[in-house]
Amino acid sequence: MKIKEAKAVLENSGQEQVIKALAGLGTDARESLIEQIGSIDFAAVARMKRLIEDGDRGQDLSGIEPAPVVKPTDEERDAARVIGERALAEGNVGVILVAGGQGTRLGFDGPKGCFPIGPITNKTLFEVHARKILALERKHGPVPFYVMTSSVNDAPTRSYFENNKYLGLNPDRVMFFEQGMYPVLDSAGHVVMDRADHIFMAPDGHGGVLKALLNTGMITDMEKRGVETLFYFQVDNGLVEIADPVFVGMHIDRSAQMSVKVCAKRDPDEGLGVTVVRDGRTAIVEYTELTDEQKNERGPAGELKLLYGSVAIHVFSRTFLKHEAEAQLPLHRAHKKVPYCNEAGETIKPSEPNAYKFEKFIFDALPDADNVLILEFKREDEFSPVKNAEGDDSPATAKRDMMLKCARWLESAGVEVKKDASGSPINRIEIDPCYAIDAEELAGKLEQGFAVSADTNLSG
Ligand code: UTP
Numbered sequence: 001m002k003i004k005e006a007k008a009v010l011e012n013s014g015q016e017q018v019i020k021a022l023a024g025l026g027t028d029a030r031e032s033l034i035e036q037i038g039s040i041d042f043a044a045v046a047r048m049k050r051l052i053e054d055g056d057r058g059q060d061l062s063g064i065e066p067a068p069v070v071k072p073t074d075e076e077r078d079a080a081r082v083i084g085e086r087a088l089a090e091g092n093v094g095v096i097l098v099a100g101g102q103g104t105r106l107g108f109d110g111p112k113g114c115f116p117i118g119p120i121t122n123k124t125l126f127e128v129h130a131r132k133i134l135a136l137e138r139k140h141g142p143v144p145f146y147v148m149t150s151s152v153n154d155a156p157t158r159s160y161f162e163n164n165k166y167l168g169l170n171p172d173r174v175m176f177f178e179q180g181m182y183p184v185l186d187s188a189g190h191v192v193m194d195r196a197d198h199i200f201m202a203p204d205g206h207g208g209v210l211k212a213l214l215n216t217g218m219i220t221d222m223e224k225r226g227v228e229t230l231f232y233f234q235v236d237n238g239l240v241e242i243a244d245p246v247f248v249g250m251h252i253d254r255s256a257q258m259s260v261k262v263c264a265k266r267d268p269d270e271g272l273g274v275t276v277v278r279d280g281r282t283a284i285v286e287y288t289e290l291t292d293e294q295k296n297e298r299g300p301a302g303e304l305k306l307l308y309g310s311v312a313i314h315v316f317s318r319t320f321l322k323h324e325a326e327a328q329l330p331l332h333r334a335h336k337k338v339p340y341c342n343e344a345g346e347t348i349k350p351s352e353p354n355a356y357k358f359e360k361f362i363f364d365a366l367p368d369a370d371n372v373l374i375l376e377f378k379r380e381d382e383f384s385p386v387k388n389a390e391g392d393d394s395p396a397t398a399k400r401d402m403m404l405k406c407a408r409w410l411e412s413a414g415v416e417v418k419k420d421a422s423g424s425p426i427n428r429i430e431i432d433p434c435y436a437i438d439a440e441e442l443a444g445k446l447e448q449g450f451a452v453s454a455d456t457n458l459s460g
Contacts (some may be wrong), residue, residue: 272309
C-alpha cells in the first residue's frame with residue numbers, strides 16, 4: 001500500500017487522527033504503519049463504528065423457545081459409535097482446536113495450552129489434548145489436528161510443540177494457523193494506537209476461526225486429506241472427549257451441518273449460552289442477552305425452561321465450515337481498559353474502560369445450519385474449563401474433576417477408590433489417555449485385584 005492509498009482508506013473510515021500520526025513519523029516508522037493499515041479490515045471497522053453509534057440494541061428474543069435436545073438411548077449410542085469409529089478409521093475426521101485467546105482471567109505467562117494441569121504428572125493442557133489424539137490415532141488411524149493461534153501466542157505455541165517433539169504426534173498432521181486481528185475503537189470510533197507508529201490489535205474472537213481456516217489454506221488442506229467432519233473444541237477444557245465417536249457418528253448419521261453438545265446449567269446465572277429456537281432457526285444466545293425472567297423461567301416440573309448450555313464442543317461438516325467462512329458473522333462488543341499512546345507519545349493506562357473490543361463468536365454460525373444436532377452430555381465427564389486463577393473454573397476445580405472422572409472409571413471397573421468426606425479421592429489419580437481412552441478400555445487393562453493405595457498414575 002502507498003501512502004496516498006493509506007490516507008484515502010483512513011479518510012473514508014473517519015480515522016484522520018492516524019493521518020496526523022503518519023505525518024509525524026520518520027521513514028521506517030511510517031512505512032511500517034502504512035503496512036499495518038494495509039492489513040486492517042476497514043469494512044469490519046465500519047461495522048464496528050455503526051455498532052458504537054447505534055448502541056447495542058440486542059436482538060429481539062421475545063419469542064425464543066428451548067431447542068430440542070437429543071438424549072440417546074444406549075442402543076442409539078452404540079449404533080452412533082459404530083458410525084463415528086468407521087469415519088475415524090476411514091480418515092474422514094479432523095480436529096480443530098481454538099487456542100488464540102489471551103487467557104486474561106487466568107493470568108498465566110504463556111499460551112494457555114502450556115498450563116500444567118495433570119494432577120500428578122503436570123502434563124500441560126496441550127499435552128493432555130495431544131495424548132487423546134494420539135490414543136485415537138493408535139486405535140483408529142490418522143487424525144489431522146488444526147490448531148488456531150493468534151499473533152499473541154503463535155510463536156510460543158509453535159516452539160512449544162517443536163521443542164517437545166510435537167507431543168508424540170506426527171508433525172505432518174499438526175497444522176498451525178493464525179486467526180485474524182481487529183483494532184479496538186474508542187467511543188468516538190477512532191482506532192486506538194498503542195505506539196506512535198502502531199494501531200493496537202486484538203484477536204477477532206473464536207468465531208474468527210471460520211475466515212482463518214479459509215484464508216490460511218486449511219480448508220484446502222482438509223479437502224486434500226479427505227477430511228469431511230471436524231470436531232471443534234477449546235484449549236481450556238482438560239476433560240473434553242476429543243472426536244467422541246458417538247457425537248461424530250450422530251452428526252454424520254443425521255447429516256447435520258453443525259452439532260452442539262449441551263449440558264444442564266449449574267444455575268440460572270451460569271455464564272453459558274443457551275440453545276434456543278428463534279424465528280424457526282436454532283441458535284445459541286449468550287446469557288448476558290437474556291432477561292432475568294427468561295433466565296429464571298421454570299417448566300412444569302420446576303426445571304429451568306432454558307436449561308441447556310453450550311460449552312463450545314461442536315462437530316462441523318467441512319462444507320458447512322467453508323460456506324460459513326464466506327458468511328458474515330455478527331460482531332459482539334465489550335468495553336475494556338486498553339492502554340494507549342497519547343499525542344505526546346506517552347503510554348496511558350486508563351483506570352476506566354476506554355475502548356470497545358470486537359469479537360466474532362463461533363456459535364453465531366448455528367442459525368445458518370439447516371440440519372442441527374443438539375446432544376446432551378454429562379458435564380462431570382466432559383467439561384471443566386480453566387478460566388480463572390482461583391474459585392470456580394480454575395486449575396484446582398479442573399484437576400479435581402479430572403481425578404473424579406478417573407475415580408469413576410476405576411470404580412466402574414470394580415476398583416475401590418477411597419474418598420474423603422467431601423467425596424474427593426484421598427489419593428491423586430491420573431490416567432494417561434494412551435493407557436485408556438475410556439472406562440471400557442481401562443476395565444480391560446486392569447489386572448485382577450488392582451487397588452488404589454497411593455497416588456496412582458496409569459501411563460501408556
Ligand atoms: P475465552 O473466551 O475463554 O477467552 O476463550 P480466553 O482468551 O481463553 O480467556 P480470557 O477471556 O481472556 O480470560 C475460549 C476459547 O476460545 C479461544 C481461547 O483460546 C479458548 O480456547 N479463543 C478466544 C480464540 O482462539 N481466539 C479468540 O480470539 C478468543
